[in-house]
Amino acid sequence: MDNRPIGVFDSGLGGLTVLSKIIEEIPTESIVYFGDCGRTPYGVKSKETIVKFTFQDIKFLLNQDIKMVVIACNTVSSNSLHEVKKEFKGIHIVEVIEPGALSAVNETVNKKVGVIGTSGTINSNVYENAIKKLDDSITVYSKACPLFVPLVEEGWWDNDIALRTAEEYLLPLKEKGIDTLVLGCTHYPLIINEIKAVLPSHIKVINQGTIVAESLDNYLKRHNEIENQLGKNYNRSFYTTDTSEMFNDMAELFYGESIFSEHAEMEM
Amino acid sequence: MDNRPIGVFDSGLGGLTVLSKIIEEIPTESIVYFGDCGRTPYGVKSKETIVKFTFQDIKFLLNQDIKMVVIACNTVSSNSLHEVKKEFKGIHIVEVIEPGALSAVNETVNKKVGVIGTSGTINSNVYENAIKKLDDSITVYSKACPLFVPLVEEGWWDNDIALRTAEEYLLPLKEKGIDTLVLGCTHYPLIINEIKAVLPSHIKVINQGTIVAESLDNYLKRHNEIENQLGKNYNRSFYTTDTSEMFNDMAELFYGESIFSEHAEMEM
Numbered sequence: 001m002d003n004r005p006i007g008v009f010d011s012g013l014g015g016l017t018v019l020s021k022i023i024e025e026i027p028t029e030s031i032v033y034f035g036d037c038g039r040t041p042y043g044v045k046s047k048e049t050i051v052k053f054t055f056q057d058i059k060f061l062l063n064q065d066i067k068m069v070v071i072a073c074n075t076v077s078s079n080s081l082h083e084v085k086k087e088f089k090g091i092h093i094v095e096v097i098e099p100g101a102l103s104a105v106n107e108t109v110n111k112k113v114g115v116i117g118t119s120g121t122i123n124s125n126v127y128e129n130a131i132k133k134l135d136d137s138i139t140v141y142s143k144a145c146p147l148f149v150p151l152v153e154e155g156w157w158d159n160d161i162a163l164r165t166a167e168e169y170l171l172p173l174k175e176k177g178i179d180t181l182v183l184g185c186t187h188y189p190l191i192i193n194e195i196k197a198v199l200p201s202h203i204k205v206i207n208q209g210t211i212v213a214e215s216l217d218n219y220l221k222r223h224n225e226i227e228n229q230l231g232k233n234y235n236r237s238f239y240t241t242d243t244s245e246m247f248n249d250m251a252e253l254f255y256g257e258s259i260f261s262e263h264a265e266m267e268m
Numbered sequence: 269m270d271n272r273p274i275g276v277f278d279s280g281l282g283g284l285t286v287l288s289k290i291i292e293e294i295p296t297e298s299i300v301y302f303g304d305c306g307r308t309p310y311g312v313k314s315k316e317t318i319v320k321f322t323f324q325d326i327k328f329l330l331n332q333d334i335k336m337v338v339i340a341c342n343t344v345s346s347n348s349l350h351e352v353k354k355e356f357k358g359i360h361i362v363e364v365i366e367p368g369a370l371s372a373v374n375e376t377v378n379k380k381v382g383v384i385g386t387s388g389t390i391n392s393n394v395y396e397n398a399i400k401k402l403d404d405s406i407t408v409y410s411k412a413c414p415l416f417v418p419l420v421e422e423g424w425w426d427n428d429i430a431l432r433t434a435e436e437y438l439l440p441l442k443e444k445g446i447d448t449l450v451l452g453c454t455h456y457p458l459i460i461n462e463i464k465a466v467l468p469s470h471i472k473v474i475n476q477g478t479i480v481a482e483s484l485d486n487y488l489k490r491h492n493e494i495e496n497q498l499g500k501n502y503n504r505s506f507y508t509t510d511t512s513e514m515f516n517d518m519a520e521l522f523y524g525e526s527i528f529s530e531h532a533e534m535e536m
Contacts (some may be wrong), residue, residue: 038317039307044421046511049306147429150418153312161415161432168429243314 002226005030005235006216007061008070011053012040013247014149014186015072016254018096021209022070023236025217029227030234032064034264038241041149042075043118043185050079050120056266058088060239067226070216071095074117074184074208078126092219092226099215100182100208101130104138107204108180111138114173114203117184119144127184141176145169145185152187153250157194166194174199182206190254239264270494273298273503274484275329276338279321280308281515282417282454283340284522286364289477290338291504293485297495298502300332302532306509309417310343311386311453318347318388324534326356328507335494338484339363342385342452342476346394360487360494367483368450368476369398372406375472376448379406382441382471385452387412395452409444413437413453420458421518434462442467450474458522507532 008019012035019033036042036057042050054076061069069091071077071084077095084093104113104127115127122144131140147165156162173181181203183189189207196205220227228234238261240247251259276287280303287301304310304325310318322344326337337359339345339352345363352361372381372395383395390412399408415433424430441449449471451457457475464473488495496502506529508515519527 038313040312044308045306046514049510049514146422147415147418147424150415154414156415159436161429161436164429164432168427242317246314 001229002067003030003228003233004065004067005032005237006068006070007032007034007064007066008072009034009036009057009061010073010186011035011042011075012037013250013254016251017186017189018070018072018209018212020254020256021213022216025213026220028229028231028234029220031236032061032066033236033238034061035238035240035247035261037247041118042073042079043120043146043149045120047079047120047124050075051083054080054084055087058084058091060264060266062091064237068092068094070212072186072212074186075120078117078121078124081126094212094216094219096186096208096212097126097130099211100184100206101127101134103206103211104131104180104182105134107206108138110177110179111135112176112178112180113138113140114176114178114181115140115142115184116145116148116169116173116181116188117142118149119146121184127182141173141178143169143173148185148191149187152190155253157191162191162194163197166191167198170195170198178203180204180206183208238262241266269497270335271298271496271501272333272335273300273505274336274338275300275302275332275334276340277302277304277325277329278341278454279303279310279343280305281518281522284519285454285457286338286340286477286480288522288524289481290484293481294488296497296499296502297488299504300329300334301504301506302329303506303508303515303529305515309386310341310347311388311414311417313388315347315388315392318343319351322348322352323355326352326359328532328534330359332505336360336362338480340454340480342454343388346385346389346392362480362484362487364454364476364480365394365398367479368452368474369395369402371474371479372399372448372450373402375474376406378445378447379403380444380446380448381406381408382444382446382449383408383410383452384413384416384437384441384449384456385410386417387414389452395450409441409446411437411441416453416459417455420455425459425462430459430462431465434459435466438463438466446471448472448474451476506530509534
């Protein structure tokens with residue numbers, strides 16, 4: 001039994017959609033969430049910069065005495081997982097790409113899978129590689145959708161602009177005849193209705209939060225030496241590199257309930 | 269005569285629209301441009317974080333032995349000018365708000381002025397304060413337009429989504445009967461056609477780049493002890509906190525010609 005917290009981080013707030021699913025699945029684990037809102041978004045930045053920021057983020061979490069790390073960010077997972085595994089040997093790392101890819105492989109019937117995400121995620125080809133590693137008869141069609149994150153942050157989820165933007169981005173994937181679509185960005189669950197509205201109803205839309213939470217639960221069940229069995233004695237702490245007020249104001253949107261965060265001073 | 273360069277900085281690439289106007293106006297001055305693309309955008313971050321980043325940016329420029337600083341960023345000007353003037357006494361600082369406000373005051377006839385910008389700029393009320401200080405009979409109507417920057421960066425300047433977004437943001441200002449609109453963000457000159465298309469043609473749209481360049485030229489003419497009179501022996505250097513490849517790829521869009529930048533390692 002290991003009652004230290006699980007560290008969860010994202011370049012900003014999006015990871016809270018993953019965290020809310022994790023908490024539904026394993027409600028008694030303690031959590032430290034870190035959102036790098038001071039430098040968000042990562043998706044428009046270079047791989048080199050993303051790797052550098054990621055190392056700093058994980059070091060921050062390790063200083064909070066966590067037992068494992070969840071990378072709740074597609075841009076980080078896709079740009080720096082290889083480097084992270086090399087740098088932080090011995091720390092168990094859960095990320096969002098592999099569970100998402102596996103779920104797509106299990107769902108697709110016609111072997112045509114669509115993936116959407118930030119430019120950083122899509123340009124890295126990480127989903128395509130992960131899916132093809134599992135089943136190389138699958139064709140993957142990818143599309144960067146850089147306007148979805150600012151649309152979500154503007155609160156424009158249900159207006160005609162969100163719908164037209166979804167249509168513009170998703171038309172090429174629809175035309176390819178995909179039967180499965182991976183939401184490769186933790187902001188996108190908030191705009192899932194618009195995404196579904198412009199796609200034929202038979203297309204299966206994969207929300208990573210649920211998948212990652214299940215995979216984490218499985219991992220803990222298989223390694224019950226690190227499961228927290230303290231029942232209700234858990235803690236949830238939230239840190240951000242922007243001011244905590246800024247974080248708290250927006251966080252409820254992503255997390256579903258209000259959050260009180262602390263400002264994190266990082267050695268950068 | 270002082271042939272050291274003028275330092276120009278922005279949270280990212282937008283300041284290059286101001287720089288291109290500066291170069292048209294004073295082509296023989298040497299320039300060091302710094303774009304904090306590794307942490308861009310500032311507009312969604314808190315005042316505290318913006319002030320911290322600004323101090324670091326200016327210190328970086330001072331290390332390049334510049335003779336004066338141009339803050340080519342509305343978010344920085346509006347959130348940290350007071351703090352900057354206190355911290356960096358003795359350095360001449362040119363910024364974008366005051367020249368923009370002055371131009372609006374000169375242009376408006378019906379005393380109703382609109383201002384658009386990032387959330388950081390608009391929430392700071394800086395334009396309203398600057399305009400009212402010059403003429404308190406003017407009413408200022410402000411509107412944050414957070415989707416304009418990602419639209420520009422997506423290259424969606426001339427599609428129906430850009431037009432609908434402009435319409436959505438600008439309708440409330442149009443209804444107030446403004447006769448003058450200040451583009452309070454250095455990205456917005458790239459989307460000026462869509463902005464003009466949804467407004468009645470009598471509304472005067474103020475582009476800061478031109479105004480700031482003129483005000484800088486005037487300053488140098490009044491202080492010819494610091495004017496560079498070396499003729500063609502000028503230098504232009506560009507630094508970014510993201511990788512230089514990332515900067516160079518996008519920069520041409522804003523600057524009008526290709527740029528070769530260097531990566532800046534900052535003591536953060």
